[in-house]
Amino acid sequence: MLCMLETLLALTLKNEICAVLSRYNLHIENIRGQGYDGASNMRGEWNGLQALFLKDCPYAYYVHCMAHRLQLALVTASREVKDVHQFFDHLVNIINIVVGSSKRNDELQHAQAEQVENMIASNEIETGRGANQIVINTISEEGANYKQRGDAEGAYQVLTSFEFILILHLMKEIMGITNVLCQALQQQSQDLLNAMHLVSTTKSLIQKLRNDGWKPLLASVISFCEQHEIDIPDMNARYTKGRGRYRRQYDDLTMEHHFRIGIFTVAIDFQLQELKSRFCELTTELVILSSVLNPKDAFRLFKIVDICNLVKKYYPQDFTEHEQELLESQLRHYELDVIKHPDFQNISTISELCRGLKISRKSKIYFLIDRLIRLVLTLPVSTATTERAFSAMKLLKTRLRNRMEDELLADNMIVYIEKEIAGNFTIEMIMDEFYSMKNRRQA
Template identity: 90%
Template sequence: MGITDVLCQALQQRSQDLLNAMHLVSTTKSLIQKLRDDGWEPLLASVIAFCEQHEIDIPDMNARYTKGRGRYRRQDEDVTMEHHFKICIFTVAIDFQLQELKSRFCELTTELVILSSTLNPKDAFRLFKIVHICNLVKKYYPQDFTEHEQELLESQLQHYEFDVIKHPDFQNMSTISELCRGLKISGKSNVYFLIDRLIRLVLTLPVSTATTERAFSAVKLLKTRLRNRMEDEFLADNMIVYIEKEIAGNFTMEMIMEEFYSMKNRRQA
């Protein structure tokens, strides 16, 4: 929890810094993996010290682990107490956390966000790098740019670096959407039409600060103590209805019943 807290706090900030957030995802994965590989012995020593300080009985870690309760208890000859705590609890919990992070922040998504950030005009285009932009196009948008256009894009970027980035009208911009509007107003979108196309493609990425913040708020309201056993799929469905309640409010009971009636293998209650 201490390792993931920094990432959770960054994702809940009102002003999202997606580049640093993606870097935090990578460092969080690395730290959790390091905890899995080297963290058991320090954790065990810390727990033993705590138990000794507060006079709590410490189980014999070399003893056989006993499964079940009451008359159904039985010992597993191949599993010690330490093996049970380390492999069946400690490692399993960490593997679940790593799997969750990898499913929500896969390597391709993380790299896509990092490469896309090179187009951001924030801090006078501090992150601008031609090689990263070209890699972004080659890896993620090969169907939107022909081979000839990819070569031409690199030439446009060289002019763009000395023209737009140095232009005083673009120095105070902080978002890609502002940059897109600025290129259109100045007419430079016609000159750098390939860069303008790429910027518009990046703007369609499903990365929304507002949606992220609303999702975190919805979880706090929906995932209550009485609903702590709610399955992920059911929770996700409830969150969609809650977050998009303005749209959901347009549906009537009759519309829902008609939809279910029209579906095969369904019956009305």
């Protein structure tokens, strides 16, 4: 039944997309790239949306959004480790308690502001309870009803536990390493070669964290707990699992072994495993062959043979046999002309190369190469723009602003997503625009 529903959903999505293409006089047979998330109804090889399009257009190559793949790697790794999974559940609960109302949100901001003022005045980090602890503790004592007080008390116990602080610092370290890759994968102009390198360096840094990061992490957690008056367990004590009468004791396991092996090492191992499995598609032949057009480092990867193979294997419908022969001739001239030209030495992405060929009018001379570059640019190695739109929607329409109407939400999303354009407008320019609108209405 579930498979039938997914197939039906894929067919519905395809019909809607085809209707949009038809509206703008675009033809489905000209699709050369697809990019969706990893849901089975989207990327399914038999009945998924990408498979339905491939039946009509065999050259509409599908690539799973890399930014979404990284997110899935983090999510899956957290689910596989029970303690980390519970940490995120507790974290969501704490956030809901603190920011569940405007009053609590204001209390949190006020407490944080006071803490920053004290830090500036004393020139050191203030010891004692943090802003979140103050707010949650206040709710547990002064909540409007027993449920609020009970939830807050439970959240306070979790928030002030050593294990919660340890996992919090561990996740901060892991996400700090993956953040560079995450930001690179969300760029509108995607650099395939650098993305592949960043995946490799990210895995290396996480491996280094696994090998050498335990002692610095433990020292940082202990220091944090001492500053905020959080109980630190005896690391040499015997580890006891669970609470109450039926708790299990492990004579051969210490508390440090539980934290270091059971949480730290296992969480990192799952993270490395997920990164390897999620990003194995980056080494596919299509991506590697496409990288030979990259102008970075003075066209270091440029190879005529590889470019010709790229066309023959993946884009035969876009180049006739005669054009494939002519392409090789154009590439020889291109190698001596464009690659050696000073105006093309400082560009680093394929999109900049395409723009440079257009401005210099060399796109008319090397029209087959220009066509191939545009085809490669359509390869949707990242759908970061769409992902950012959904993220913006969550940031704008929060629990405290859940009655925002569609028109206002759309206007706010445009301003948020197009930050670079919106940054060019000043308050004076906006005021002048409204003033001129008033004059037009009077006229």
